[in-house]
Amino acid sequence: MLVAAAVCPSPPLLVPDVAAGAAPELDAARTACADALGVLAASRPEVLFVVGPAGPGEEPGVHGQGTRGSFEGFGVATRVTLGTSGGSAPEGGLPVALAVGAWLLDRARWSFAPVEGLAVDTGLTAARCAEVGRELAGRARRVALLVMGDGSACRSLKAPGYLDERAAPFDAEAARALGAADTAGLAALDEALAHELQAAGRAPWQILAGAADGAGLTGQLLYEDAPYGVGYVVAAWS
Numbered sequence: 001m002l003v004a005a006a007v008c009p010s011p012p013l014l015v016p017d018v019a020a021g022a023a024p025e026l027d028a029a030r031t032a033c034a035d036a037l038g039v040l041a042a043s044r045p046e047v048l049f050v051v052g053p054a055g056p057g058e059e060p061g062v063h064g065q066g067t068r069g070s071f072e073g074f075g076v077a078t079r080v081t082l083g084t085s086g087g088s089a090p091e092g093g094l095p096v097a098l099a100v101g102a103w104l105l106d107r108a109r110w111s112f113a114p115v116e117g118l119a120v121d122t123g124l125t126a127a128r129c130a131e132v133g134r135e136l137a138g139r140a141r142r143v144a145l146l147v148m149g150d151g152s153a154c155r156s157l158k159a160p161g162y163l164d165e166r167a168a169p170f171d172a173e174a175a176r177a178l179g180a181a182d183t184a185g186l187a188a189l190d191e192a193l194a195h196e197l198q199a200a201g202r203a204p205w206q207i208l209a210g211a212a213d214g215a216g217l218t219g220q221l222l223y224e225d226a227p228y229g230v231g232y233v234v235a236a237w238s
Contacts, residue, residue, distance in 0.1 A: 052097030052148030069094030083115030133210020149201025151231025159229025179221025
């Protein structure tokens with residue numbers, strides 16, 4: 001059963017070494033993420049699943065505890081491990097979104113429960129997302145999720161997807177639903193529109209909705225902004 005969730009954005013720029021001189025611009029987002037992870041720790045889960053989008057060229061799939069990742073593709077030597085490492089590391093490397101999640105967990109000194117990662121296809125249907133969420137919630141008596149993903153990438157002229165007038169309303173509804181722990185609202189997010197707006201968080205958020213269905217959790221919106229023209233949201237459910 002799902003007992004807590006933290007929703008965080010997944011840009012590599014959250015990692016100060018990657019952001020370099022621009023790092024202070026996301027200090028508020030990092031602080032909000034730390035607060036959200038504090039809610040996860042307080043829930044004392046038996047297992048934590050880190051769920052995030054598989055990016056371009058990355059394969060969807062499961063990543064076991066101890067899987068390693070790095071930000072070498074962004075010009076820095078920073079490396080991370082999903083949860084605690086012990087013995088030989090699982091084969092493969094973490095997709096970028098999960099690597100950012102692993103960095104957040106390391107920063108929070110996570111040691112409260114085993115960790116497993118799930119990279120999901122951003123085109124996964126809402127119905128399948130709900131099924132995956134229910135499957136995760138049924139894996140243990142006390143399950144927590146760290147849900148990585150961004151909103152639209154079309155909030156400004158300099159955004160990765162250029163300016164789209166539909167982006168701000170889409171992000172506002174997603175942020176409202178995430179802040180209110182509104183599972184029905186998340187499940188209703190338009191898949192086609194999310195794809196057009198490059199909102200990679202849509203599928204992970206709908207997995208959260210499936211996992212939380214019937215759990216009676218309440219939500220809190222901790223951060224909402226669109227630096228660099230991309231919608232970033234931080235929320236905590238408990």
